[in-house]
Amino acid sequence: SAVISQKPSRDICQRGTSLTIQCQVDSQVTMMFWYRQQPGQSLTLIATANQGSEATYESGFVIDKFPISRPNLTFSTLTVSNMSPEDSSIYLCSVRPGTNTGELFFGEGSRLTVL
Amino acid sequence: QKEVEQDPGPLSVPEGAIVSLNCTYSNSAFQYFMWYRQYSRKGPELLMYTYSSGNKEDGRFTAQVDKSSKYISLFIRDSQPSDSATYLCAMKTTGGSYIPTFGRGTSLIVHP
Numbered sequence A: 001s002a003v004i005s006q007k008p009s010r011d012i013c014q015r016g017t018s019l020t021i022q023c024q025v026d027s028q029v030t031m032m033f034w035y036r037q038q039p040g041q042s043l044t045l046i047a048t049a050n051q052g053s054e055a056t057y058e059s060g061f062v063i064d065k066f067p068i069s070r071p072n073l074t075f076s077t078l079t080v081s082n083m084s085p086e087d088s089s090i091y092l093c094s095v096r097p098g099t100n101t102g103e104l105f106f107g108e109g110s111r112l113t114v115l
Numbered sequence B: 001q002k003e004v005e006q007d008p009g010p011l012s013v014p015e016g017a018i019v020s021l022n023c024t025y026s027n028s029a030f031q032y033f034m035w036y037r038q039y040s041r042k043g044p045e046l047l048m049y050t051y052s053s054g055n056k057e058d059g060r061f062t063a064q065v066d067k068s069s070k071y072i073s074l075f076i077r078d079s080q081p082s083d084s085a086t087y088l089c090a091m092k093t094t095g096g097s098y099i100p101t102f103g104r105g106t107s108l109i110v111h112p
Helices: none
Strands: A004-007 A010-013 A019-025 A031-037 A043-050 A068-072 A075-080 A089-096 A110-114 B011-014 B019-025 B032-038 B045-051 B054-058 B061-066 B071-076 B085-092 B106-111
Touching (some): A004 A089, A031 A075, A043 A068, A043 A075, A075 A089, B019 B085, B019 B106, B032 B061, B045 B061, B071 B085
Parallel strands (some): B011 B106
Antiparallel strands (some): A004 A019, A019 A075, A068 A075, A089 A110, B019 B071, B054 B061
């Protein structure tokens, strides 16, 4: 298992600004993921954060809008840039242990409201 | 058609009831099946996972997979108010992407 801490837990932001969300894991993990969870919707994968290389983005998500850093095996950040009300959502950091079963462990999420 | 379908609910039951939560899927290559529980204002936590078909029991929880029908279920016996949460099913194939596909989640309310 893994203990994942996310900051901030919630924030209210103005349109056009940017917010960086931090994710800290209590152990070294190879794969870290960023998800978005909108009300009534499935968890949507934004990108896979790779240590030492560029993040891999899913269809519909681009680096200019969601830049990601992964400086080491225990930490990652996701920035939501030039925010609009449509970016209001819960953003979740997740890690995968070293198995092939697909089990993921999640942080508590960062609830973002854009006015 | 979405790969994984899950009724969002809410499902409201009295304390002590047997709860049945379900998902259907379209990708016959899915082999790993998971249930996550998400309390309000918390991240999802893995509740159970099964490989291929069959049943798996853990205390009051039973996960069931019917691959022939592409249908999975989570049963909760003697439900408690503390079981009130959103339950998300997730599934993945054995190879290729390590990323599971999630359902929308079913909101469960167990009232005293």
